[in-house]
Amino acid sequence: MGMLNKVVETKTSQPGLLSTNLENVKKGLSYVESSGGKNLFNPDSSATGKYQILYNNVDDNHANGLTREEFAYDFALQDDILEQRFNGQGGFSDPNEMNMVSYNQRLKKDYAESIKKAGYTDQDLYALQWYLGKQGTREYLGYVIRDGKPLIEVFPRIFGDGAKAINKTPDEYVMAFREGIKKG
Numbered sequence: 001m002g003m004l005n006k007v008v009e010t011k012t013s014q015p016g017l018l019s020t021n022l023e024n025v026k027k028g029l030s031y032v033e034s035s036g037g038k039n040l041f042n043p044d045s046s047a048t049g050k051y052q053i054l055y056n057n058v059d060d061n062h063a064n065g066l067t068r069e070e071f072a073y074d075f076a077l078q079d080d081i082l083e084q085r086f087n088g089q090g091g092f093s094d095p096n097e098m099n100m101v102s103y104n105q106r107l108k109k110d111y112a113e114s115i116k117k118a119g120y121t122d123q124d125l126y127a128l129q130w131y132l133g134k135q136g137t138r139e140y141l142g143y144v145i146r147d148g149k150p151l152i153e154v155f156p157r158i159f160g161d162g163a164k165a166i167n168k169t170p171d172e173y174v175m176a177f178r179e180g181i182k183k184g
Contacts, residue, residue, distance in 0.1 A: 051082055058071070086100045118171075136155070
């Protein structure tokens, strides 16, 4: 088990946006990122483990000298890292980085219309944060959802011709994330 054994509920003040809990986020991310813990190594990056955490970001800060293979199978450590990013100090290298729960509140304030237009829940916003990063989620909600710009224009490195891998669109990612929660 991870450091935080309790389920954390987030409350929303906007109608239509559901509260969520960390266990659902874990189920959804594990499903979409590693097929429920079956595909622990990304051949195109250092993404490793059931949540596909970038090993090169955690090696010095969290992995305590573990090799990538050892880290891939240390699910308790991966849970701890996810829990810390979800409602703890937030970042890998910056302990002052805003955690995902707090960042969701900021997103809901700054992009309420885009979130409503896309039909995203709190859980979906956590999935987008994990997939696109915090700034990427802002760019997606602003430029793509609000302004109607194409994904390839906003994220050419992820969805353009030079992308290292074929990636899910954010909506495909969210749909797979939701499926993982249901199957969980």
